[in-house]
Amino acid sequence: MIVREIKAKSILSKSKISDYTINAYVGCEYGCTYCYARFMKRFTGHREKWGEFVDVKINAVRLLQREINKKRAGRVWISGVCDPYQSLEKKYKLTRGCLEILVRYGFPVRIQTKSPLVLRDMDLIEKFEEIEVGFTITTADENIRKIFEPNAPPIEERIEALEKLHSSGIKTFAMIAPLLPGAEGIAAYLERKVDHVLIDRQNYHYADWAYRKYHLNHAMYEKFFKQMKIDLSETFRKRGIPYKFLF
Numbered sequence: 001m002i003v004r005e006i007k008a009k010s011i012l013s014k015s016k017i018s019d020y021t022i023n024a025y026v027g028c029e030y031g032c033t034y035c036y037a038r039f040m041k042r043f044t045g046h047r048e049k050w051g052e053f054v055d056v057k058i059n060a061v062r063l064l065q066r067e068i069n070k071k072r073a074g075r076v077w078i079s080g081v082c083d084p085y086q087s088l089e090k091k092y093k094l095t096r097g098c099l100e101i102l103v104r105y106g107f108p109v110r111i112q113t114k115s116p117l118v119l120r121d122m123d124l125i126e127k128f129e130e131i132e133v134g135f136t137i138t139t140a141d142e143n144i145r146k147i148f149e150p151n152a153p154p155i156e157e158r159i160e161a162l163e164k165l166h167s168s169g170i171k172t173f174a175m176i177a178p179l180l181p182g183a184e185g186i187a188a189y190l191e192r193k194v195d196h197v198l199i200d201r202q203n204y205h206y207a208d209w210a211y212r213k214y215h216l217n218h219a220m221y222e223k224f225f226k227q228m229k230i231d232l233s234e235t236f237r238k239r240g241i242p243y244k245f246l247f
C-alpha cells in the first residue's frame with residue numbers, strides 16, 4: 001500500500017447524489033473489485049492498482065473550516081469515492097475533524113462506510129440534529145464477500161456496528177449495492193438494526209472482469225437482478241423493513 005500525504009485544493013464538493021460530498025482520501029484501502037470509484041485514477045494519474053494507493057488530504061479539516069463559511073447549508077455525503085473510515089482514518093482523524101466542523105454549522109450528514117471504526121465517533125454523531133449512518137453490505141455470504149471485497153471488514157462486524165448505532169438511537173441504513181449472490185440472506189440480519197434499506201444493481205462496466213472469470217453474460221445478470229428484486233421485496237416486506245430499489 002502506497003500512502004502519500006497531499007494538500008488538496010478544495011474539500012466540500014458539489015454532488016449529484018447529495019448537496020455536497022467530502023472525500024478526505026483519494027483511493028481506498030479496501031480495493032473492492034466492483035468499485036466504481038476507480039474511475040478517479042483517470043484524473044489523479046495513479047499508476048498503482050485500485051486498492052494499492054491512498055493519498056491523504058492532510059489539510060482537509062483546515063480547508064473545510066475555510067470553505068464552510070462561504071457555502072449555504074446542505075446535506076453532506078461522507079464519502080462518495082473512498083471509505084471515510086478506512087484504517088488510515090485511525091491515525092489521521094480527518095473524517096472526525098470534518099464532522100466536528102459540520103456539527104457546529106448544523107449541516108445534515110449521511111455517512112456511508114464498511115468499517116466499524118465509525119463507532120469511534122459515536123460521541124460526535126450523537127450531537128448532530130440530522131445524521132444517518134449507513135453500512136454497505138452486498139451479500140450475506142462471507143465467502144462471496146471475500147471474493148469481491150477481500151480487504152474490507154467482515155459482514156458480521158458491519159452488522160454488529162449497525163446494531164450498536166441503531167440501539168443508541170442513531171438513524172441507520174443498509175446499502176445493498178452492488179447486489180451480489182447471497183444478498184437475499186441479508187434481511188435476516190437487519191431486523192431492529194436499520195431504519196431503511198437501499199438496493200442497487202451491479203454496474204456492468206465494472207463487472208466485466210466477473211463476466212470473464214465466471215463465463216457470464218449480460219442476459220444472465222439481467223435474469224439474476226430480476227429474480228433478486230422479487231426475492232428481496234418479499235423478504236423485506238415480511239420483516240417490515242422499509243426498502244427502496246434504485247433500479
Ligand code: SF4
Nearest residue numbers: 028030031032035082
Ligand atoms: S469501500 Fe467503497 S470506495 Fe472503497 S473500494 Fe470498496 S466500494 Fe470502493
